[in-house]
Amino acid sequence: MSFVPLDSVEHPNLPAASTILFRAKAAQGVTFEQIGEHIGRNEVAAAAIFYGQAKASPEDIEKLADLLFIPEQVLSEQLNGFPDRGRSVEMPPREPLIYRLYEIVQNYGYAYKAVLNEKFGDGIMSAISFSTKVEKETDEDGNNWAIITLRGKWLPFSRF
Numbered sequence: 001m002s003f004v005p006l007d008s009v010e011h012p013n014l015p016a017a018s019t020i021l022f023r024a025k026a027a028q029g030v031t032f033e034q035i036g037e038h039i040g041r042n043e044v045a046a047a048a049i050f051y052g053q054a055k056a057s058p059e060d061i062e063k064l065a066d067l068l069f070i071p072e073q074v075l076s077e078q079l080n081g082f083p084d085r086g087r088s089v090e091m092p093p094r095e096p097l098i099y100r101l102y103e104i105v106q107n108y109g110y111a112y113k114a115v116l117n118e119k120f121g122d123g124i125m126s127a128i129s130f131s132t133k134v135e136k137e138t139d140e141d142g143n144n145w146a147i148i149t150l151r152g153k154w155l156p157f158s159r160f
Contacts, residue, residue: 013084013087013088014051014052014088015052015078015081015084016078017052017075017078017079018050018051018052020070020074020075020078021049021050021064021068021070022050024068024069024070025050025068027068027069028067028068028069030067030068031043032044032046032047032050035064035067038063038064038066038067039059039060039063039064039067040059040063041060042131042132042133043133043134044132044133044134049064049079051088052083052084052088053083053085053086053088054083055082055083056075056079058076060079061075061076061079061080116154120154120156121156122156122157123154123155123156123157124154124155124157125150125152125153125154125155126152126153126154126155127152129152129153129155130150130151130152130153131151131152132148132149132150132151133148133149134146134147134148134149135147135149
């Protein structure tokens with residue numbers, strides 16, 4: 001198992017808490033899956049807290065402080081604000097994996113839109129009332145496949 005370090009050059013706009021959280025995560029040798037289990041959240045939601053893209057609840061802060069051996073007061077001061085979402089990476093992204101996700105939307109975005117509109121009508125899939133998960137599948141030939149599920153509430157456009 002390898003741990004992803006925080007590259008502050010790639011993410012110059014991250015909150016101060018990110019450095020504290022990533023250092024403590026590395027020191028404790030825990031995965032986002034383990035952190036998510038400890039705080040009672042999905043591993044992607046846990047990682048989003050580390051990147052300043054999700055709001056940590058007081059319970060999240062308490063449990064993170066306990067797991068990562070960070071004084072709760074320090075985390076509370078750092079994580080009590082509201083996230084400034086979407087600022088951590090320039091667009092289009094340069095990191096290859098992030099770029100490939102962006103590329104999926106570039107290549108298939110309108111196809112997704114057409115199929116979703118046929119199934120649900122005129123509207124959008126929420127990224128607010130939203131959940132996601134990442135799974136690993138190994139086929140009979142030993143090839144690994146990444147499965148990313150995006151689950152968003154359908155929001156019909158209002159007529160006015």
